[in-house]
Amino acid sequence: MSQISRVRKWKNRLLMGLCYLALGIALVPLLSIIFVTAQKALPTLNLEFLTALPAAYGTAGGGIGNAIQGTAILVSMASLIGIPVGVLTGIYLSEYGRGRAADVIRFFDEVLSGFPSIVIGVFVWSLIVVNIHHFAAFAGSVALSILMIPVVARTTEESLKLVPNSIREASLALGVSKWRTTLSVVLSVGRSGVITGAILAVSRIAGETAPILLTTLSSSYWFSGLDAPVSSLPLTIYYYAISPFADMRQKAWGAAFLLIMFVLGISIIVRLISRRRYLR
Amino acid sequence: MKARNQGITRDSIFRVLVTIAAAITLLLIAAIVYELYNGSTASIKAFGLSFIVGTVWDPALKNVFGALPLIWGTLVTSAIALILAVPLSIGIGILLSEFAPRVVRFPFSLLVELLAAIPSVIYGLWGIFVLAPTLRSSVYPAIQGILGFLPLFSGEVTGFGVLTAGIVLAIMIIPTITAVSREVFNSVPNTQREAFFAIGATRWETAKHIVSYARSGVIGAIMLGLGRAIGETMAVTMVIGNRFEIPSSLFQAGYTMSALIANEFNEANGALYVSSIVEVGLVLFVITLLVSAVARALVWRSLRMYKGASME
Numbered sequence: 293m294s295q296i297s298r299v300r301k302w303k304n305r306l307l308m309g310l311c312y313l314a315l316g317i318a319l320v321p322l323l324s325i326i327f328v329t330a331q332k333a334l335p336t337l338n339l340e341f342l343t344a345l346p347a348a349y350g351t352a353g354g355g356i357g358n359a360i361q362g363t364a365i366l367v368s369m370a371s372l373i374g375i376p377v378g379v380l381t382g383i384y385l386s387e388y389g390r391g392r393a394a395d396v397i398r399f400f401d402e403v404l405s406g407f408p409s410i411v412i413g414v415f416v417w418s419l420i421v422v423n424i425h426h427f428a429a430f431a432g433s434v435a436l437s438i439l440m441i442p443v444v445a446r447t448t449e450e451s452l453k454l455v456p457n458s459i460r461e462a463s464l465a466l467g468v469s470k471w472r473t474t475l476s477v478v479l480s481v482g483r484s485g486v487i488t489g490a491i492l493a494v495s496r497i498a499g500e501t502a503p504i505l506l507t508t509l510s511s512s513y514w515f516s517g518l519d520a521p522v523s524s525l526p527l528t529i530y531y532y533a534i535s536p537f538a539d540m541r542q543k544a545w546g547a548a549f550l551l552i553m554f555v556l557g558i559s560i561i562v563r564l565i566s567r568r569r570y571l572r
Numbered sequence: 573m574k575a576r577n578q579g580i581t582r583d584s585i586f587r588v589l590v591t592i593a594a595a596i597t598l599l600l601i602a603a604i605v606y607e608l609y610n611g612s613t614a615s616i617k618a619f620g621l622s623f624i625v626g627t628v629w630d631p632a633l634k635n636v637f638g639a640l641p642l643i644w645g646t647l648v649t650s651a652i653a654l655i656l657a658v659p660l661s662i663g664i665g666i667l668l669s670e671f672a673p674r675v676v677r678f679p680f681s682l683l684v685e686l687l688a689a690i691p692s693v694i695y696g697l698w699g700i701f702v703l704a705p706t707l708r709s710s711v712y713p714a715i716q717g718i719l720g721f722l723p724l725f726s727g728e729v730t731g732f733g734v735l736t737a738g739i740v741l742a743i744m745i746i747p748t749i750t751a752v753s754r755e756v757f758n759s760v761p762n763t764q765r766e767a768f769f770a771i772g773a774t775r776w777e778t779a780k781h782i783v784s785y786a787r788s789g790v791i792g793a794i795m796l797g798l799g800r801a802i803g804e805t806m807a808v809t810m811v812i813g814n815r816f817e818i819p820s821s822l823f824q825a826g827y828t829m830s831a832l833i834a835n836e837f838n839e840a841n842g843a844l845y846v847s848s849i850v851e852v853g854l855v856l857f858v859i860t861l862l863v864s865a866v867a868r869a870l871v872w873r874s875l876r877m878y879k880g881a882s883m884e
Contacts, residue, residue, distance in 0.1 A: 304774035314663035380593030406864035408803020414853035418611040471586030499691025502805040
């Protein structure tokens with residue numbers, strides 16, 4: 293072995309080692325966030341914290357029950373709009389769209405999913421909140437649903453494209469019409485991917501803060517109608533984190549723990565289910 | 573015969589339905605563009621170009637709005653994020669597509685993707701109570717000890733400021749750049765690797781070739797990360813210090829477009845103030861639109877080139 297090849301060999305080892313180091317550096321924040329959140333949240337977690345209304349500003353006690361309720365409502369309402377539109381768009385792209393028109397829609401779907409969520413927030417704020425002169429839960433749901441549509445559309449298209457053509461042909465050959473084939477056969481065969489995509493989209497919008505801040509704001513009470521502000525987990529974390537009271541900061545960690553558990557739990561389960569993709 | 577006719581009509585109804593759903597995306601984008609432009613006309617009329625180059629933001633007395641410090645803050649924090657995140661992300665991307673044993677590729681990818689799943693507001697919370705104190709007590713004094721003679725690293729160290737915001741952004745865009753560049757590397761034809769191994773190249777030399785072969789896709793991945801950094805709001809708002817000025821030192825507090833929107837939308841009284849905030853949104857929107865359109869076109873093109881297939 294010549295001198296040169298020894299140098300190359302060591303260079304190879306060194307740089308491969310640096311790549312592992314890069315991964316290590318990137319994982320420090322992840323582990324730190326999970327560990328610190330769990331550690332600071334554990335003392336706060338009890339039944340009162342999960343079910344009660346917040347105590348008066350700056351006083352101890354109380355909980356974030358209304359924030360959990362509000363996030364559940366905002367996310368469900370957004371899903372009611374975002375998932376059907378997204379799934380139908382995905383069906384169009386996979387089953388009906390041809391040539392340039394489908395490419396254009398696919399491209400703009402990608403572009404829409406690249407919009408910063410605060411821009412969607414400014415859009416809904418300027419369109420709805422400024423005109424009706426108050427913040428409202430439905431405005432927040434509209435903003436969140438806009439964020440969902442491109443995500444659901446893309447995953448739906450991907451999973452329907454995996455359905456073999458022979459299944460479509462078999463159904464059409466039996467005289468089943470195209471819409472029925474699409475809904476009862478193609479969508480049914482590809483449903484696990486579609487459901488996975490929808491769940492992933494839900495977990496993504498559950499933690500969105502900026503668009504809700506601009507459209508729904510927050511409330512210290514229980515949900516009182518779609519036309520009124522409502523509390524939510526992300527905004528509770530934000531307001532409590534910047535508050536001057538130690539007790540509220542502690543509760544911010546508690547709320548963050550619930551949100552992290554929900555979001556990371558869904559992400560991990562979904563990735564494990566769709567693991568086949570990595571093994572191809 | 574009747575049944576068949578019905579089938580045809582239902583078919584066309586369904587076709588129209590899915591086409592409408594698909595068109596909603598286009599309508600939404602058109603509505604967003606229209607609303608942002610329409611909402612900012614008052615401000616555009618009042619200030620014109622001086623909105624972009626002006627450095628005074630005075631809603632209280634003079635009712636004058638100039639957003640240069642915000643644009644500067646957004647661009648500088650994003651640039652810091654890229655400088656820190658790009659080498660790490662490309663390194664991890666190479667690791668996950670070329671070096672790492674197949675068994676660990678899935679768990680490693682999963683861990684990096686989890687970074688992307690954590691909500692922005694939680695990065696902000698962690699930034700306030702864990703990252704900023706750590707940087708203030710150990711990292712920043714060390715940087716100042718070595719590079720303190722540069723104006724860029726001078727001044728008082730609070731832990732909150734432009735550099736801290738850039739670091740948080742870097743952490744947040746690592747998964748984006750990593751995932752896309754890994755995908756681009758994976759799509760490079762195997763013949764490229766085999767040719768290099770066949771002439772006795774080491775794995776690193778081969779990987780270097782793969783990166784340069786896939787460079788347009790890598791640039792696209794970087795720009796996707798940049799797009800995400802430019803629009804990021806909550807985490808930045810919570811650690812940048814929110815002071816409306818062009819800071820001379822990276823340790824100083826600054827402000828970004830998104831942070832100003834998040835802080836002031838609720839105080840905006842008066843049509844011109846509201847309009848100016850919408851115009852900040854419009855500027856932010858135009859910048860991210862340009863960045864992400866170029867990025868997606870690059871990624872799309874390079875994946876298509878290798879696979880002969882569509883984007884995914």
